[in-house]
Amino acid sequence: MFEDIVSTFTRLRPTPFSGEVVPCNLCGSAEHDVVGRRDRYGNRLVNVLCKACGLVFVNPMPTEERVADFYREEYRTSYHNAYTPRKKAILRAKKGAFLRHVHIAPVLKTGDRVLDVGSGGGEFVHYMCEKGFDAHGIDPNEGFVDYARRTYGVPIQIATWQTARLKDESFDVITANHVVEHFRDPYAAIRRFHSWLGPEGRMFLSVPSIANPNRTPYGRFHFGHLYNFTYETLAMLARRAGFIQSEETPERSTALIFNKAEPTEEWQLFPDHYAEMRDFFDTYTNRRYFLSPTPYFRWVHRMKRLGGDMIMASVTRRPTK
């Protein structure tokens, strides 16, 4: 209980940062609209929409040092409330590892060398090792890497994508599950992934979608998410960095599989995307959200679930004869 109160105050505490105005990471344009001024806890955080390509990102952007500090010390505690993974998070990660393997199975080949970027507690690396792959991980969080090594004995470096000691063309598959939206320069990171992959390389990227009409508008933005992708901006960024979406996974989602190709300047796959995103932000406003029945249904649903949990807790606590 005390821990929960502390964590609530940690979340509400402003996340101060020194930032700098940056051009769009996808197209280089400096023209943008402001689409958010606060994060989900009410702290100041400006998000913009690029007028040339439709990418949404934090601007001013925190400095590299500030981002590194955030991940070294604050991220796991303020976002997930844990320095080492909690039981619930481990179970969720195990389920996630299973589902990710199912998702990428159509493009996997026997004996593939797999790298998981942002490997967290090591569940996916462990799962892939068990399946017979030569799997490795990198993650900057010491607590999580230590847990992964102790629990599963899997090879994981304590490193960011910038500091990792990995040879060019030393992997066949790279996965980054809810990772690149946290990077300050996702284009440069994906270019690095490109160099780590061999000629037949495949890459799995999964990010949350900002264009989700069911998400609460006031809860859209978070300091951890420096980029807020859509299917279109993720596909265009990967295309520019030298990847083509796999024909075996043609879905239009924000969990995509790509094949290694050549970088190209012909990456503008969705020229109307700014207009679509402008329309999205104009349509899904806080005002419209609170005038709709959605938040009230959600509240009733939450109360019902809480009531069910309390009944379950009282039943399981009853002593047996």
Ligand SMILES: [Zn+2]
């Ligand atoms: Zn742009």
